[in-house]
Amino acid sequence: MAKVKPRVKVPKTASAGEVITIKTLISHKMESGQRKDSDGKAIPRQIINKFTAEFNGQPVFSADIHPAVSANPYLEFTAKVSESGKFTFTWVDDDGSVYTDEQEIAVS
């Protein structure tokens, strides 16, 4: 399949204790396993089944994803930041692949 590319939007700066909004998007076809090809055979399921977000190694947010989530899964959530640091985002594919992205934030 096409290259899987994560895109994440995290504010560059924030004030301590602020609740920021994070938006993530990853290009993935999210094949549900319900569709059939032109020969009538079921196309095997291949989706991203797990997403996690960590800040400086601490879990912030995660999602268990089922086939009913649209292609190119989009997730929007919040995080409370008290110090500067790094967000790590991880997506887990049905085939075992793991896609990651990192974003720094400066907290004043």
Added chain:
Amino acid sequence: MNINRRQALTLSAGAALFAVTGMSAGSARADAAAVDKAMMEITGGATPEEGKLTLNAPEIAENGNTVPIGVSVDSAMEGDDIVESITIFAEGNPEPSVITFNFTPMSGEATASTRMRLAKTQNVVALAKMKDGKTYMAKSEVKVTIGGCGG
């Protein structure tokens, strides 16, 4: 074994009935009962309360392939007032579960949104689980113009 006409008819009717029920079980779609069953696993049998949980879903979705949906719970996310998870279910999809959001105190707020597939016009249900074991639910009907499950 001698089978007379009447017995033969009864047998074939039974076989036909079996074939029909067997088929419908094989291609079972999620329905309200399946959603209830999945919700019971989270609530442990308790009846979820209404309110506190907000489900933002469109009234009409033109394209069932990508329906924006958002959930939020009014919570301080501190001490015992913490939302552990919010799960979204769809009553008319092949599988009832859509997504589970898991929150931590570092989430700051119990708010999340995504885009989901809807096979047809149906109820979307959200279920929030608090740290103290309480559960809240919200339900909303979404009318779908073009279904989003393909072949």
